[in-house]
Amino acid sequence: MLLLAIVAVATLAANSARQLRYTAVAFFGVALAAHLIDDGSLAAAHIMISACAGLVAAAVLFVAARDGRFGEDPGWRLWIATVVAAATTAAAFAFLRPATGDEINTNLLGPDPSGVTTEVAAFWLLSSGIAILLTARGAVRGSLGALLMLTGTQLLVRLVPGPQLALTLLLSWLQVVVALAGAFLIVNQRAAREA
Amino acid sequence: MIEVIALLVVAALFAFVVRKRLAVVGTVTLAALAAAIIVVVLLPADASGDVLELPWRMTELGRLATVVLLGTLCLLVLAVWIDEPAYNFFPTALAVAAAVIAVLMLTTPIAIYAALVVGLLVPVGSFTFQVNRNRSAEAAYRHFSFVALGGCLGITALALSASLGRDQPPATFVLLVVILVVAFALKLAAIPFHTHAALLASEVPASALALYFGVLVPTTFIAFAQILVLSGLLPAIVQIGKVQDLLLTLGLASALGGAFLATGSTELRRVAVYSVIANLGQSLVGIATLSGPGIIGAMAIALVSGMAATQQLLAAGTLERRAGADRPSATTAPLAALAFVVGGFAMIGAPPLVAFPGHFFVELIAYSYSGWMGTALVVATLGVLVAQLRAAMAIFRTAPDRWRVERKPIAGIVGAAVFAVLLIGGVQPDGFLQPIAAFADEFLRALHPL
Numbered sequence: 215m216l217l218l219a220i221v222a223v224a225t226l227a228a229n230s231a232r233q234l235r236y237t238a239v240a241f242f243g244v245a246l247a248a249h250l251i252d253d254g255s256l257a258a259a260h261i262m263i264s265a266c267a268g269l270v271a272a273a274v275l276f277v278a279a280r281d282g283r284f285g286e287d288p289g290w291r292l293w294i295a296t297v298v299a300a301a302t303t304a305a306a307f308a309f310l311r312p313a314t315g316d317e318i319n320t321n322l323l324g325p326d327p328s329g330v331t332t333e334v335a336a337f338w339l340l341s342s343g344i345a346i347l348l349t350a351r352g353a354v355r356g357s358l359g360a361l362l363m364l365t366g367t368q369l370l371v372r373l374v375p376g377p378q379l380a381l382t383l384l385l386s387w388l389q390v391v392v393a394l395a396g397a398f399l400i401v402n403q404r405a406a407r408e409a
Numbered sequence: 410m411i412e413v414i415a416l417l418v419v420a421a422l423f424a425f426v427v428r429k430r431l432a433v434v435g436t437v438t439l440a441a442l443a444a445a446i447i448v449v450v451l452l453p454a455d456a457s458g459d460v461l462e463l464p465w466r467m468t469e470l471g472r473l474a475t476v477v478l479l480g481t482l483c484l485l486v487l488a489v490w491i492d493e494p495a496y497n498f499f500p501t502a503l504a505v506a507a508a509v510i511a512v513l514m515l516t517t518p519i520a521i522y523a524a525l526v527v528g529l530l531v532p533v534g535s536f537t538f539q540v541n542r543n544r545s546a547e548a549a550y551r552h553f554s555f556v557a558l559g560g561c562l563g564i565t566a567l568a569l570s571a572s573l574g575r576d577q578p579p580a581t582f583v584l585l586v587v588i589l590v591v592a593f594a595l596k597l598a599a600i601p602f603h604t605h606a607a608l609l610a611s612e613v614p615a616s617a618l619a620l621y622f623g624v625l626v627p628t629t630f631i632a633f634a635q636i637l638v639l640s641g642l643l644p645a646i647v648q649i650g651k652v653q654d655l656l657l658t659l660g661l662a663s664a665l666g667g668a669f670l671a672t673g674s675t676e677l678r679r680v681a682v683y684s685v686i687a688n689l690g691q692s693l694v695g696i697a698t699l700s701g702p703g704i705i706g707a708m709a710i711a712l713v714s715g716m717a718a719t720q721q722l723l724a725a726g727t728l729e730r731r732a733g734a735d736r737p738s739a740t741t742a743p744l745a746a747l748a749f750v751v752g753g754f755a756m757i758g759a760p761p762l763v764a765f766p767g768h769f770f771v772e773l774i775a776y777s778y779s780g781w782m783g784t785a786l787v788v789a790t791l792g793v794l795v796a797q798l799r800a801a802m803a804i805f806r807t808a809p810d811r812w813r814v815e816r817k818p819i820a821g822i823v824g825a826a827v828f829a830v831l832l833i834g835g836v837q838p839d840g841f842l843q844p845i846a847a848f849a850d851e852f853l854r855a856l857h858p859l
Contacts, residue, residue: 309581309584310569310573310581310584310585340561340565343561344558344561347554347557347558348558350554352550353550353553356550356553356554356557359557360553360554360557360558360561363557363558363561364557364560364561366561366565367561367564367565367568370564370565370568370569370572371519371564371568373568373572374519374568374571374572375571375572376462376517376519376571377459377461377462377463377517377520379461379462380460380461380462380463380520381463381517381519381520381523383461384463384520384523384524385523385564387523387527388523388526388527388560391527391530391531392530392557395530395531395533395534395553396553398533398534398537399533399537399546399549399550399553402537402540402546402549403540403546403547403550405540405541405546406540406541406546409540409541
């Protein structure tokens with residue numbers, strides 16, 4: 215539950231930051247906390263791969279900012295994104311939670327084998343990412359939205375039975391490609407704006 | 410399989426390093442693509458294996474699509490190398506080839522989807538050029554947003570459907586399949602999710618546009634069909650008619666809307682792009698009928714439309730470049746103009762090209778489904794025909810005193826090559842349709858599991 219709280223707070227920090235470099239640092243916090251949520255199936259190799267991808271993605275955005283002042287003021291978009299994300303998370307959890315009938319038993323620090331914490335974090339990140347992406351004016355917030363969505367997606371894929379190591383690797387590469395494409399667009403949009 | 414993908418990825422990295430040395434990067438790119446095609450062709454039928462427990466399998470459709478799509482990539486690379494040097498294009502083409510092979514050979518839906526999204530994101534680097542003079546950066550950003558949104562939604566839907574038990578209420582599966590269909594519609598630029606494609610059509614380089622509509626859009630469509638088969642969602646689609654209705658509605662909207670938009674377009678690139686969207690609409694209808702002929706027609710249309718789009722978009726790019734500030738005209742590049750016109754034959758599914766059977770099957774099955782649906786598809790084809798005729802008349806409006814072949818007629822040569830392939834396929838359709846029919850069998854078996 216503590217990690218879930220960190221995910222939520224770090225997401226709000228990334229969403230509200232006016233400078234891209236702060237956004238990048240906050241995103242790394244989100245990614246790290248999200249991948250450390252223990253649903254009883256955590257493997258060290260998976261955490262290392264996902265954390266490395268999160269670090270690389272954050273570093274790519276950090277470098278793309280080029281200076282500490284560059285970024286995008288979220289303005290009213292921050293509130294829209296937060297309200298929509300909160301409402302959608304609750305709705306998605308209620309509608310898409312597996313009807314297993316298992317007892318839900320969460321605690322502050324220990325693992326959560328029921329997967330509830332993982333699912334809530336995933337739905338929160340997905341809905342925050344969608345809200346940020348849909349209200350974004352440019353590549354700065356667009357990249358953040360895409361990366362948050364992908365982090366949420368990675369959490370849900372963790373619950374799927376199958377070749378987990380391969381899927382973790384594939385999605386981590388995807389995260390790096392999303393960050394690179396986003397950084398490329400940020401640099402180009404900035405060049406076009408400053409011309 | 411992993412060796413071929415590794416070869417292409419290493420070649421892409423090398424091509425990125427030497428991207429400004431055209432002779433080297435062009436040769437390396439073509440050699441790597443040719444090597445990949447040869448390896449795939451030489452792989453035994455039904456070869457399979459796994460990478461990190463991720464299974465892969467070489468199907469007949471996978472082999473056919475690999476040859477068609479990587480062959481199209483070779484033609485594109487040749488055109489860019491000789492006619493329109495764009496440094497970023499070569500590593501992009503190699504990375505896209507690696508993604509295409511992964512999509513066609515993997516058998517785990519989430520892995521297929523992730524590889525597809527990587528492939529769709531890579532061309533962002535080729536979409537932007539001279540960002541101070543045009544809106545290519547904005548077009549690339551919109552494409553990025555649509556792909557990221559569709560990609561994450563699609564993977565999420567697949568992950569949830571795989572982790573939920575089969576005893577869930579039907580509404581849950583309806584929601585997941587609807588999310589999956591919308592996610593693919595976003596990436597296929599199906600109407601009403603086509604706004605990014607409209608901006609791309611007018612702002613990005615013709616070669617990058619051809620890479621997207623000629624290679625990646627057909628790959629996306631094939632991935633859609635494969636994921637439906639492999640995800641185990643098909644029986645749920647059959648039981649719940651609403652999803653089938655959604656697919657039919659999307660398909661008809663794209664077929665009619667694409668044809669309507671193509672008819673109203675004055676730019677050659679838009680005519681080509683909207684024609685592809687109209688044809689993809691027909692393909693969606695074909696899949697939605699959940700019948701053998703519909704599936705065969707749908708896959709055939711998707712593959713042939715990609716080839717025709719490559720032919721037409723390269724020709725449109727050449728005509729625009731040669732015309733400068735004037736309207737594109739056959740007088741400046743007659744072979745490119747001819748390539749654009751013959752590309753139109755494939756777009757409308759005219760016989761004797763191999764484009765014909767696909768359109769014939771889908772329209773036939775649409776008529777057997779309902780009269781008005783068949784009529785709608787015929788009207789859509791007529792709309793594309795009118796759009797192509799208008800474009801051809803606009804190009805050939807003025808005639809010079811003496812026709813002279815343009816310098817470096819690469820678009821014309823690519824057009825002739827594609828036309829020859831489509832003609833040979835039309836004369837001998839079994840080689841093209843048989844692998845697709847094998848996939849249709851697999852699709853139907855997945856529809857009604859024992």
